[in-house]
Amino acid sequence: TQLLEQSPQFLSIQEGENLTVYCNSSSVFSSLQWYRQEPGEGPVLLVTVVTGGEVKKLKRLTFQFGDARKDSSLHITAAQPGDTGLYLCAGHRDDKIIFGKGTRLHILP
Amino acid sequence: DADVTQTPRNRITKTGKRIMLECSQTKGHDRMYWYRQDPGLGLRLIYYSFDVKDINKGEISDGYSVSRQAQAKFSLSLESAIPNQTALYFCATGREVTDTQYFGPGTRLTVL
Numbered sequence: 001t002q003l004l005e006q007s008p009q010f011l012s013i014q015e016g017e018n019l020t021v022y023c024n025s026s027s028v029f030s031s032l033q034w035y036r037q038e039p040g041e042g043p044v045l046l047v048t049v050v051t052g053g054e055v056k057k058l059k060r061l062t063f064q065f066g067d068a069r070k071d072s073s074l075h076i077t078a079a080q081p082g083d084t085g086l087y088l089c090a091g092h093r094d095d096k097i098i099f100g101k102g103t104r105l106h107i108l109p
Numbered sequence: 110d111a112d113v114t115q116t117p118r119n120r121i122t123k124t125g126k127r128i129m130l131e132c133s134q135t136k137g138h139d140r141m142y143w144y145r146q147d148p149g150l151g152l153r154l155i156y157y158s159f160d161v162k163d164i165n166k167g168e169i170s171d172g173y174s175v176s177r178q179a180q181a182k183f184s185l186s187l188e189s190a191i192p193n194q195t196a197l198y199f200c201a202t203g204r205e206v207t208d209t210q211y212f213g214p215g216t217r218l219t220v221l
Binding site: 009030031033035040041042043044045048050088090092095096097099100101102 | 113144149150151152153154199201206207209210212213214215
């Protein structure tokens with residue numbers, strides 16, 4: 001059973017457009033992280049959200065943790081080719097970390 | 110120098126061979142993890158270790174074993190490799206489970 005569902009699986013959009021990707025679960029997590037992975041490299045942490053309803057911004061990226069701590073979203077404003085990569089969410093519960101399958105994002109110049 | 114290193118970076122082997130993947134870290138973290146990544150399946154935890162004397166099975170430990178030789182070293186072994194173990198393998202370290210996980214660059218393993 002996949003506890004963390006990420007959608008969409010794939011997204012290809014033009015440079016300059018806005019986009020939102022989602023990470024959903026029926027389970028409550030104590031915190032949630034978003035990682036970005038580029039080809040040939042390991043995932044790199046973007047953000048950790050801990051409090052229900054929390055919003056964090058990282059330049060053009062906005063992360064939100066759901067009020068019930070079961071879901072999260074990542075919104076990118078004015079996407080750039082450098083945003084291309086695999087975006088993974090990871091939830092923490094009972095001293096364990098669970099990764100979603102990821103959203104593969106491709107920004108076309 | 111990278112904080113987390115993995116050797117080898119690429120390996121092609123044959124069914125039935127024993128393979129060892131090695132991971133070293135300079136972060137000083139107690140916790141170390143081994144994951145495998147397959148297209149469409151995401152990252153799945155194989156084994157994790159909270160300190161040298163504490164080894165735990167993850168989601169998909171069958172067919173794998175690990176050794177924590179020191180705080181900085183955590184190796185993954187495939188005793189008798191099979192083709193469905195072809196995957197990208199990542200080592201990671203961290204302080205607490207909710208803290209940042211620092212990943213190595215990965216080992217691409219192909220079992221023929």
